[in-house]
Amino acid sequence: MDKRLKIGGLALRAACRRELATFLNVTVGTLLICLCIAALIEPYQFASTGVTGVGLITNYLWGISPVWVLTGGNALLLAWGWKALSPRFALWTLYNTLLTTLALPLFEMFRYPLISNTILAALFGGVVGGLGMGILFREGASSGGMDVAAAVAKKRWGVDVGSASFFVNVGILVLSFVAVDFERVLMGAFSLYVESVVIDWVIKSFDRRTQVMVISAKTGEITRFIMDSLERTATLVAAKGAYRRAPMEMIMVILTRRQAVELKRFVRSIDPGAFLILSDVSEVVGEGFKKWEAS
Known part of the structure; x- marks a missing residue:
């Protein structure tokens, strides 16, 4: 109760x-x-x-x-x-x-x-x-x-x-x-x-955000940076390379533009060989962003 x-x-x-x-x-x-x-x-x-x-x-x-x-x-x-x-x-x-x-x-x-x-x-x-x-x-x-x-x-x-x-x-x-x-x-x-x-x-x-997808050998460090420094959560997606067929984890996260720049800088500093995809998102609805009631 x-x-x-x-x-x-x-x-x-x-x-x-x-x-x-x-x-x-x-x-x-x-x-x-x-x-x-x-x-x-x-x-x-x-x-x-x-x-x-x-x-x-x-x-x-x-x-x-x-x-x-x-x-x-x-x-x-x-x-x-x-x-x-x-x-x-x-x-x-x-x-x-x-x-x-x-x-x-x-x-x-x-x-x-x-x-x-x-x-x-x-x-x-x-x-x-x-x-x-x-x-x-x-x-x-x-x-x-x-x-x-x-x-x-x-x-x-x-x-x-x-x-x-x-x-x-x-x-x-x-x-x-x-x-x-x-x-x-x-x-x-x-x-x-x-x-x-x-x-x-x-x-x-006002609702525009940046979707970042990261493929890196240092997934753990990048995830901790996202959660501790940027105070965001992320989704780990199971992936597999097409050439070597090696299993890997891909990080998907939605950030503000400023946070996306910070993440890009951090990834570059610890893993210059990482693969990043950044794309603009016009609207994000859910916890941490716009509420469903306002959409």
């Missing part, structure tokens, strides 16, 4: 640590998105997509802060699809919506230096917005809008709404012509493209 309670307590503490990290990351991601809207989209009247795009259209036409459309639209979507969404996704999206409601008007109070080159402004807007969105996606959260609609439609009707979302977003971009000229719409589309590239980079880069 005591052992089960101890294990349960450890699991609870680990879950709390994970959710605390998620809280911090979602907060940073949401603030970056709000900064992007206030400093790098609104002042240049760039077009956008989703609920944000609709909010920007109302802002350009009537001077209404997009926060009202963002808050109202996301609240309606969450109310519509609350039962169809996972509790974690819904709660973090709700937190994102509430934080946006508070943070965006605050960011809009400041005056930001204008960038004379609109292409450069669109580029920076895409980078900052992409960083924010990428952080949210890594944590299994979202900024609401079309993400909520897509999740609900897939859960309720089993429909992959990727194509539908694309056409809806294109429609919102076209609708932006009632508020801004062709150049602003084009710059908005360019900024969204940059944003998508940065989102992909953020998601992949």
Whole structure:
């Protein structure tokens, strides 16, 4: 009984640590998105997509802060699809919506230096917005809008709404012509493209690891170095040479890039004749890396 309670307590503490990290990351991601809207989209009247795009259209036409459309639209979507969404996704999206409601008007109070080159402004807007969105996606959260609609439609009707979302977003971009000229719409589309590239980079880069496979006569020393100095574990794979048919052990280990460099240096120092294979891994799920719950 005591052992089960101890294990349960450890699991609870680990879950709390994970959710605390998620809280911090979602907060940073949401603030970056709000900064992007206030400093790098609104002042240049760039077009956008989703609920944000609709909010920007109302802002350009009537001077209404997009926060009202963002808050109202996301609240309606969450109310519509609350039962169809996972509790974690819904709660973090709700937190994102509430934080946006508070943070965006605050960011809009400041005056930001204008960038004379609109292409450069669109580029920076895409980078900052992409960083924010990428952080949210890594944590299994979202900024609401079309993400909520897509999740609900897939859960309720089993429909992959990727194509539908694309056409809806294109429609919102076209609708932006009632508020801004062709150049602003084009710059908005360019900024969204940059944003998508940065989102992909953020998601992949933070999870990237290096897989190292080592064939050496000094397997024991290398394994001890991995466990004692790098504080990682490894897998020993039984292997056999094709030419001499001699049995051997191959070490397989997943490391960060810095750890891979340290291991390479150590192997070279004790066994210059060792054979190493290093390859990039885009994602690792399991103990010591990303948790299954977050994948």
